Amino acid sequence: MPHSLVLNLLPQSPIPSQFLTGRHLHALFLNLVSSVDRELGDRLHDSGADKAFTISPLQAKLNHTNRTRISDHTLQWDHEKPIPIGTPCWWRISLLDDTLSSKLTQLWLNLNPAQPWHLGPADLYITSIFGTPQLTQPWANATTYTQLYEQASDNERQIALSFCTPTNFRQGNFDTALPTRECVFNSLLQRWNKYSGISLEPNLTEVIFPSFFNIRTSLAADSRSKFIGCVGEISYRIMGNIEPLIIKQINALANFALYCGAGRKTTMGMGMIRRMNMTKNNFD
Structure with missing residues (x-):
């Protein structure tokens, strides 16, 4: 949970x-x-x-x-x-x-x-x-994996995410700060499959496309290392003639982002992301 x-x-x-x-x-x-x-x-x-x-x-x-x-x-x-x-x-x-x-x-x-x-x-x-939702504190919440899945929409095609601390992904032997659909949603999927006990389709990213973005790279550094990641907002859209089950699974992952973050060093404050409401390219 x-x-x-x-x-x-x-x-x-x-x-x-x-x-x-x-x-x-x-x-x-x-x-x-x-x-x-x-x-x-x-x-x-x-x-x-x-x-x-x-x-x-x-x-x-x-x-x-x-x-x-x-x-x-x-x-x-x-x-x-x-x-x-x-x-x-x-x-x-x-x-x-x-x-x-x-x-x-x-x-x-x-x-x-x-x-x-x-x-x-x-x-x-x-x-x-x-530990529960607060009007002035959007980061507080609790749910179950079953609730996350069952309450996910099977017709909402817009996925708006805010990258709140620098987010960086490992690709092979190197890092990338660019939040491609594969980097973001495969990171969410890996953590979902590891902890939820609810199996999702493995190839969800093929129908996800960025539709709006306002991002930049930013540096997090201490005396030992430097970490370059992405911050800002991206809206992804589910495209094509897609069955409701796939749309539901993508929405479940987007809602899960609040808890698990994405990318590297999430246990040290990096990769904090959460889903936002988006109307006319404005995040509410």
Whole structure:
């Protein structure tokens, strides 16, 4: 059962920018897991382990931003300055199977708001957790794979996706930042088949064509590496005389994108995408 949880956080001391990278937030997630199941946390730390989760970059509710945004839907993934003490922040964690969600349910149900969690030298308090849809927080949600499939439309041909953090795909020995239909939907399909238990057709991309796009490449970097990915919006359209079953399966994958993301380094905040409503080429 996929969950998209939003943790609201309050730093008790400034968070230096060098501790706001994906690998530090990845480590914070593993500490959360280890607090309820040390063996599971150690297993997830193994580079070859099945990582049925994604995380977002930390989002600070500041009155300014350190970068130019391509749209209102992109998130902040680079921090040139420390996050000040007492700044409300939020952080998205998605869980793709029941093993992780059942373990972490113990943590959420017994959450001590006075217990600090550590991000580098900074202490953070988890003040609340959103696990269901919120008017002001589109990243919070929960469903089952059966519901995702059954509720998917079998006649909606427009698929509008927003790439909210840099998204990059592996092709052979190299990376590409171009979100082709094959890269995007095969990535979604691979994760769907891995966790859902509901088999979909293997060649769905042949009927999907881009109809609108407003994208650019963007860089995410830390002291160890640089990651070039795509951010922005693309609308794909299902073309041709296609049976409703195929349309339904493509729509199920598009709805699944909120939980699983796409491409590389989704466990470090990259590849966050979600479906948008689109009318006259405007995302609502």
